[in-house]
Amino acid sequence: MSDFGIYGDLHVSVxxxxxxxxxxRPPNNFFDLDLIDGLVAAFRDLDAxxxxxxxxxxxxxxxxxxxxxxxxxxxxGGEIIARNADGSARHLYDAxxxxxxxxxxVVAAIQGAAVGGGxxxxxxxxxxxxxxxxxxxxxxARLGFHxxxxxxxxxxxxxxxxxxxxxxxxxxxxxxxxxxxxxLADRLVPLAxxxxxxxxxATEIATSAPLAVESIRETMRGHLPxxxxxxxxxxxxxxxxxxxxxxxxxGVAAMNERRTPDFSRK
Numbered sequence: 001m002s003d004f005g006i007y008g009d010l011h012v013s014v015x016x017x018x019x020x021x022x023x024x025r026p027p028n029n030f031f032d033l034d035l036i037d038g039l040v041a042a043f044r045d046l047d048a049x050x051x052x053x054x055x056x057x058x059x060x061x062x063x064x065x066x067x068x069x070x071x072x073x074x075x076x077g078g079e080i081i082a083r084n085a086d087g088s089a090r091h092l093y094d095a096x097x098x099x100x101x102x103x104x105x106v107v108a109a110i111q112g113a114a115v116g117g118g119x120x121x122x123x124x125x126x127x128x129x130x131x132x133x134x135x136x137x138x139x140x141a142r143l144g145f146h147x148x149x150x151x152x153x154x155x156x157x158x159x160x161x162x163x164x165x166x167x168x169x170x171x172x173x174x175x176x177x178x179x180x181x182x183x184l185a186d187r188l189v190p191l192a193x194x195x196x197x198x199x200x201x202a203t204e205i206a207t208s209a210p211l212a213v214e215s216i217r218e219t220m221r222g223h224l225p226x227x228x229x230x231x232x233x234x235x236x237x238x239x240x241x242x243x244x245x246x247x248x249x250x251g252v253a254a255m256n257e258r259r260t261p262d263f264s265r266k
Contacts, residue, residue, distance in 0.1 A: 001013050001014065001015040001020075002014055002015075004019060004042075004045075004046070004049075004052075005042065005045065007038035007039070007041050007042045008034055008035065008037075008038040009023060009024050009025050009034075009035055009038065010022070010023055010024070010035065010038040010039060010042055011024055012042050012046070014049075014051055014052060015199075016203065016206065017051065017052060017053040017054065017203075017206035017207075017210075018052070018053070018054050018055070018056060018199060018202045018203055018206050019046050019049075019052045019054070019055045019056070019104075020055075020056045020058065020199070021039065021042055021043070021046075021055055021056065021057050021058070022058050022059065022060055023035065023057075023058070023059040023060065023065065024059075024060045025059075025060075025061075026059075026060045026061025026062065027061035027062040027063060028061065028062065028063045028065075028066040028113070029059040029060070029061060029063055029064065029065045029066065029118070030065070030066055030067065030068060031065055031067070031068060031117060031118065031121065032068065032092070033090070033091075033092045033095055036092060036095040036096065036099060036121075037095050039057075039099055040095055040098045040099050040102070043055065043099065043102035043104065043106075044098075044102060046102075046104055047102055047103045047104055052104060053104070053105075053205070053206035053210045053213070054104060054105045054106070054107065054202040054203075054205040054206040054213075055104050055105070055106045055107070055202065056106075056107050056108075056109065056195075056198050056199050056202045057106050057107070057108045057109070057125055058108070058109040058195060058198065059109075059111070061112075062111070062112045062113075063111070063112035063113040063114075063115075063118075064108070064109075064110045064111055064112055064113065064114045064118060064121075064122060064134070065113070065114055065115070065117070065118030065121050065122070066112075066113045066115045066116075066118055067113075067115045067116030067117045067118045067119075067139075068116065068117050091236065093148070093149070093150075093232035093233075093235070093236050096120070096124075096149055096150055096228060096232055097225055097228050097229050097232065099124060100124060100150065100224045100225045100228045101225040103214055103217070103218075104214075105126045105127075105202075105205050105213060105217055106124070106125040106126050106127075107125060107126065107127045107128075107129060107198050107199075107201050107202040107205070108121075108122050108124075108125035108127065108128045108129070108198070109129050109194050109195050109197075109198035110122055110128050110129065110130045110131065110134045110136075110176075110185065110194075111131050111133065111134060111191060111194055112133060112134065112135065113134075113135045113137065114134065114135070114136050114137070115135070115136075115137045115139055116137070116138070116139055116140060116143075116147075116148075117148060117149045119136055119137060119138055119149075119151065119155075120147075120148060120149025120150060120151050120154070121149065122136070123149075123150075123151060123154040123155060123158060124149075124150075124154070126217070126221070127186045127187075127201060128179075128184070128185040128186055129185070129186065129187045129189060129194060129197050129198040129201060130176035130179050130180065130185035130187070130188055130189075130194075131176050131188070131189065131190065131191040131194045132175065132176040132177055132188060132190070132191070133175070133176065133191055134175060134176040134179065134185070135173050135174070135175060136173070136174040136175075136179050136184055136185070137171060137172070137173045137174070138151060138155070138167045138168050138171060139171040139255075140168065140171065141168060141169055141170070141171055142171035142251060142255070142261065143248065143251035143252055143255060144242060144245060144247035144248040144249075144250060144251035144252075144261070144263060145239060145242055145243070145248055145251065146235055146238035146239050146242055147168055147235065148232065148235040148236070148239055149232070149235075150227075150228040150231045150232055150235070151164075151168070151231075151235075152231035152234065152235060153224065153227040153228055153230075153231040154224075154228075155167065155168070158183050158184055159182045159183050159184050160183075163182055176188050186201075187201070245266060246264055246266040247261075247263045247264060247265065247266065250262060250263060250264070251263070
């Protein structure tokens with residue numbers, strides 16, 4: 001295994017034809033624009049690298065990605081807007097579009113929580129290998145919020161429209177075994193074997209003809225960048241609107257205080 005590069009809190013190495021991209025923000029691996037931009041930069045570099053034919057996406061610590069950190073006042077703990085070189089605004093969801101535009105197949109190893117936007121990151125991958133202890137949660141409505149990170153496009157394609165509605169309306173927590181049963185995850189393996197099992201699947205993919213795999217992926221998933229753009233345009237508007245409500249403040253406060261929220265429809 002050889003080091004490929006460090007992209008902020010993302011470390012990338014290559015073993016054979018498989019690149020391992022490890023998020024290093026333990027224990028919860030909360031994300032922000034910088035982290036997603038790091039993923040985009042790394043995956044674009046790997047797209048241009050003939051020695052890489054597939055990517056293992058994983059995280060250091062207890063949780064795969066527990067979403068964005070929120071303060072008691074409802075503000076985010078990490079930036080979601082930056083500036084491009086020309087001075088124009090760059091939003092987190094611009095980075096999401098760029099991420100879905102990357103070409104190499106991705107296998108994600110999911111331990112612990114994949115919550116909120118972290119679920120969106122997990123659903124970006126072509127495949128998800130889960131431990132029984134994994135927890136998949138689209139908890140947005142329980143926060144008084146609209147879902148994001150393109151889950152409008154990705155979640156129904158994995159679990160079906162009706163199950164996606166149920167998960168988004170209720171914020172239900174799905175563990176690894178049920179995630180596999182409903183199609184949200186592809187394989188269930190013991191936690192101690194999670195990383196090696198995900199690497200094994202990535203190696204299986206890398207053993208196939210790379211031009212054929214990339215062509216098949218474009219046929220099967222080439223529509224996703226534009227679908228993500230349309231989805232996140234809507235998601236962003238609704239998130240901005242709902243972030244001004246009392247229900248949003250109550251939802252975040254209830255989460256931080258570990259109690260049931262008392263929403264007022266205001």
